Amino acid sequence: SSIFASVEMAPRDPILGLTEAFNADTRATKVNLGVGVYYDDNGKIPLLAAVKAAEKARLETMPPRGYQPIEGLNAYNQAVQNLLFGAGSELLAAGRVITAEALGGTGALKIGADFLKRISPNAKVYISDPSWENHRALFESAGFVVENYPYYDAATRGVNFAGMKSFLEGLAAGSIIILHACCHNPTGADLSDAQWQEVVDVCKAKGLVPFLDMAYQGFADGIDADAVAVRAFSASGLQFFVSSSFSKSFSLYGERVGALSVVTASKEESARVLSQVKRVIRTNYSNPPTHGGAVVAAVLSTPELRQMWEDELAGMRDRIRAMRVALVDKLKAKGVAQDFSFVVKQRGMFSYTGLTSAQVDVLRNEFGIYAVGTGRICLAALNSKNIDAVVDAIAAVLK
């Protein structure tokens, strides 16, 4: 019989499954709020003008496609470091940061997880409750036991910071803590700057291993403002991990452009750590592809293109914020009694709306409005053409 005879069907990815159902829906008025990508006001994934210009320049030179170094393009890795740690960072000057280009933020998390498994095989991994659903799967597939730490508080629609902090204080030294550096996915609820400092202090006092996941830099308040967590850990003297991604901020989802950065105790330690991270990469996919990293590096290091990108990023950020404000205002104008003002305070692409799974079902079945069963919606999927239909449907469901 076939060697696959006993292979079981894997469960469907809940969010990709939603998109399949959406695609099969024939209603012209359908709206998919379940996605995790930025759409422009025309409902399209943008190709940024800065990216277009860099790609055009690159392709005109018809570059050969040799192998990259295992850790990727040096110019790219340096550009990543400057964005995350700040161009004047003392850590960078001291050689205490290593960065390896990775296949998106997901690839960065996976390399980091595999490397951590080699150096801390018995550590437990803690993710926020709730978290991006792939966090658990990624770290479990690297061989770790993964548990939740308290995070979202449905009553306040914010962070249960007291619960989170006291939980972290009770963890064993060496525990690995996955932290959303900004724009928490799925809730949109972030820590304040002061709370970040408290988390840094707990990690330091308890000997925890922080792993910051930065998938949305520039989507909340701006490039430097959104790096507040990275900067707070940088000032602490701790060793920590950062996974980062340009999927969202450059609208380069399919090019798979991300990076793993590791902050070490010294330049000498950096050399040893990089050598091991390279080993993990070598045995997974050998080295990253050429195009995405070259384009991002060109944009970030060419002043004119960089300005263009910063303006386009601000445009995406402002549009999402405008949709948050419009959603709240329009729901109110529709006579919805419930206070939705929390939506304006949430940050990044997502909002936990508080809609129940039963209400989400009605939105889909009766109105063709698709949201995740948890009530998560993507604000970047709203636009000036579909927002009124979405508001009408939510208002009807809440009546």
Ligand code: PMP
């Ligand atoms: N972390 C979080 C919190 C995310 O939301 C995402 C993307 N949805 C990623 C990591 C992965 O990013 P990428 O698509 O670059 O792999």
